[in-house]
Amino acid sequence: MLFRRRFGFSPPEKATAEGIVGIGGPLDVPTLQCAYRQGIFPWPHTGLPLLWFNPDPRAVLDFDDLHIPERLARRRKKLPLHFTVDTAFATIIASCRTAPRPGQEGTWITPKMVAAFLALHEVGDAHSVEAWDTEGNLVAGLYGVTAGGVFSGESMFHTVSDASKLCVLFLVEYLKERGATWIDIQTMTPHFEMLGAKEISRDDYLARLAAAQAAPLVLFDKEPKPPIER
Incomplete structure (x- = not known):
């Protein structure tokens, strides 16, 4: 929960239809470690801030x-x-x-x-x-x-x-x-x-x-x- 509050990740049940749970934020070791441990991964898209995904289905x-x-x-x-x-x-x-x-x-x-x-x-x-x-x-x-x-x-x-x-x-x-x-x-x-x-x-x-x-x-x-x- 601390990680979501600091970096703006949404709970999985509030993800978008595409599975987006976060926009922007730092792309560094602490962020990646905490993200993957929650089933979240970064997926850059050209022309957009960094997007973080927890898709459904998986x-x-x-x-x-x-x-x-x-x-x-x-x-x-x-x-x-x-x-x-x-x-x-x-x-x-x-x-x-x-x-x-x-x-x-x-x-x-x-x-x-x-x-x-x-x-x-x-x-x-x-x-x-x-x-x-x-x-x-x-x-x-x-x-x-x-x-x-x-x-x-x-x-x-x-x-x-x-x-x-x-x-x-x-x-x-x-x-x-x-x-x-x-x-x-x-x-x-x-x-x-x-x-x-x-x-x-x-x-x-x-x-x-x-x-x-x-x-x-x-x-x-x-x-x-x-x-x-x-």
Whole structure:
């Protein structure tokens, strides 16, 4: 409640039809930490103040529902990729920023967003997965934020077909080993729908988030520092 009062976030039930719960405010580590722990994420729109969202419905991927299409399973066996975690976060977010997006002009990953998430990575709350080929070239990756035991995916890129999907499969196995059972993907995409993601109500999502935060899991080797107080 303190965070909402200081930074102007609305309670989820008072969100707009688009899921907007805040406009403007600082894009810094304390704000991001507190936002993600409430299921809120920033989504810049050109020509508007910074918008903060808590959408309804919310898209999630339950690991028990993971579907690996036959073609992707074959690619998984044939592509000689090596996966790492948190070894090239800055490069991953920069590559996501410049990745082509058919039908879209520009990107929501603005320079200010890059700087903010780099800072969030430094305190252990933002993480990346990298895929490398046999020659040591970075060919795909993704990044996201931990919100007290839940991973919230942000963006991904690839230069080799299907490599970003294989990053997701690696992430699922990585998080399963650490006790996680699902990831937050915020809004549905064809990519994740193909993998078995589904939409749930915002109330269900917030209940899941609270339950995960009540059973703290260490999802990454670099443990996050406590949220910074304002």
